[in-house]
Amino acid sequence: MKNLIVQAQRLGDLVMTYPLFIWLKKQDDKEIFVLAEEKFYKELLHISPLVTYIPTDKMAYLKNFSYDTVINLSHREDTAKLVSTLDKNNFYGLEIENGCKKISGKWQLYRTSLTHNNHYNRLHWADLNALDCIDPAIMHSTKWKIPQGRQNGKIGLFVGASEETKRPSVDFWAELAFQLCKKGYDPVFISGPGNEEKSIAYAAAKKANIPHGVIAGSLSIFELIHFLETLQLFVCPDTGPMHIASFANVPTLNLSIGPVNPWETAPYPPYHYVLRSGISCSGCWQCTKEEQFCRRAFVPHRIANLVHSLLLQKPLPNIPSITLYKTGRNTLGLYELEPIFGEKHYHSLQADFWRSFFLYVLSEKSSRYLPAYEKSKADLFSALPKLKPVMQKGHINLIKTLVMTEKTNSILEPEAWKQYPPLLRPLTSYVQLLLENGNYSKEIRLTAMKLSEEFRNALQ
Known part of the structure; x- marks a missing residue:
């Protein structure tokens, strides 16, 4: 079996995917196929990690293989339809089957929730490409070269x-x-x-x-x-x-x-x-x-x-x-x-809180992320104590909305997440996308409620 990464976006997006190539190879020593634009990857081979590139105009060729892991980092409709047809054990990213869109992977969902809502995000695209499927220890242990410029002015x-x-x-x-x-x-x-x-x-x-x-x-x-x-x-x-x-x-x-x-x-x-x-x-x-x-x-x-x-x-x-x-x-x-x-110290504290919150919660409360999570909460509310009642009020409103939609078996307005103060929107955007992606099933409503309750715990 092979692994497949779909990155059919722009030049910079392809280069930002190089760390994922490295980490996936370290974690699972299988051949990696990468579906990408030939005009980009062909001339980047000098700096690219060693993978097998497949041009986007030959994407049908990928159907000839079975895959352990498929990661779709593109938002193109043709690639989303393609990945839904592949034989695979694990999948992360966007797929379209029978006209229905679905995003797999908590971190792929988080990344999508940042659309028009990334002011407090502190996670790089390269890390977000990998957090669903790569052991954090592998990411942590990676060594990077110190850049060397010519001393020529x-x-x-x-x-x-x-x-x-x-x-x-x-x-x-x-x-x-x-x-x-x-x-x-x-x-x-x-x-x-x-x-x-x-x-x-x-x-x-x-x-x-x-x-x-x-x-x-x-x-x-x-x-x-x-x-x-x-x-x-x-x-x-x-x-x-x-x-x-x-x-x-x-x-x-x-x-x-x-x-x-x-x-x-x-x-x-x-x-x-x-x-x-x-x-x-x-x-x-x-x-x-x-x-x-x-x-x-x-x-x-x-x-x-x-x-x-x-x-x-x-x-x-x-x-x-x-x-x-x-x-x-x-x-x-x-x-x-x-x-x-x-x-600006205050903005950094707020952004650090949301980064550590999502790392802790989306990792199923991994002890790896707990110290940073506890520190970010303490630092934020120690420096800005007046934020806590504002966030608590927003949390109460969110819970009321979730309870009401469940009781009435209804859905949220398309941009309901924007009705909350900007500082709460990292949570409200993710919760709304979570519900929509899960088609408002009973199970996904419960997941959204648990996520909101974890936010309440952070405010204690």
């Missing part, structure tokens, strides 16, 4: 991102490059093949007075990897090449701008850096403001000073209204962003 500036809201402006890039040149560095603009990205790169290079410092859309993914390996530092927004660089062992500084949560999608290997606005709404799913206020904190000359200090290992300058993190691991072996300066 060459800094790559990648101007693109999947959405306009996630990438800095032409003026930002031009001024950052200009300031880096003044400090003796050699910045090079890089972009993807899209015309908009290429125009940003050329315009920024012209404004910075380095018109020849551009590699705009001319590199294949394979060539990009080898170019990245010539850099001292790679500076980029949240984008696929960011993940390529970090897994290629290239020192990376992620400018986490716009509707992205760095705890979910920043560079996964340790020892990389992340810059994030300190504004309270930073890390949203989708910006709802008239202006992206998180951009204001990203001042080019200040970031150039920071880059200079990082590369020379000098004391770091604080940047107003911004937070600098280093990627790392916590005591549980899970992804962590370690604050270097600027983090």
Whole structure:
């Protein structure tokens, strides 16, 4: 038998799945099939763990085998229909059978519940890919290389991102490059093949007075990897090449701008850096403001000073209204962003509580997660005691709603979970999705009630 991982999403999603390849092979030494887009995996073989890739246009081939474990990390309809037809012992992710959608796996369900609701999430996509099926001890024991940059002053500036809201402006890039040149560095603009990205790169290079410092859309993914390996530092927004660089062992500084949560999608290997606005709404799913206020904190000359200090290992300058993190691991072996300066303590306490709550409850109250759970509760309510009555009131309302729907054999309104204060929505979103995914069966209603009661216990 074999194992199968379905990851037919974008370039960055595929690279973020590499840890799962490694962990699944360690746990179960079977051949791993990976269904993915050929245009991505073919040129990533230089940094990919050893697996057998199957192109998405040949997915019917997968029906010829039996599988021990199938993990569907894609939300495409065709892959969800495919996995429902496969002979398998264990399954996690989305499947569609006879037109009905179902998500298997507590953590796959948790991940889906984060849609428009990820403000308090502190679990990286790479970890969420694995928590349903990989022994936590295997994840904890994994060793990662320390990134090694060339000591040549060459800094790559990648101007693109999947959405306009996630990438800095032409003026930002031009001024950052200009300031880096003044400090003796050699910045090079890089972009993807899209015309908009290429125009940003050329315009920024012209404004910075380095018109020849551009590699705009001319590199294949394979060539990009080898170019990245010539850099001292790679500076980029949240984008696929960011993940390529970090897994290629290239020192990376992620400018986490716009509707992205760095705890979910920043560079996964340790020892990389992340810059994030300190504004309270930073890390949203989708910006709802008239202006992206998180951009204001990203001042080019200040970031150039920071880059200079990082590369020379000098004391770091604080940047107003911004937070600098280093990627790392916590005591549980899970992804962590370690604050270097600027983090808002109160938000961290609330997010840590929800991370430890779900780790403890969804692991069937494993003793592995109990100490962190107890500490997060104590830290939160010691620092912010006024939150407890607010959360208790929300819990009472949730219980009343669950009891009423059971008595009347009814279902929740589509966005009922949003009727609660934002701090309670990690729970209410998960509970609502749990009920919908289980078709409001008697058993699933009981599970939702037990989960809600565990939250009550946390408030004691």
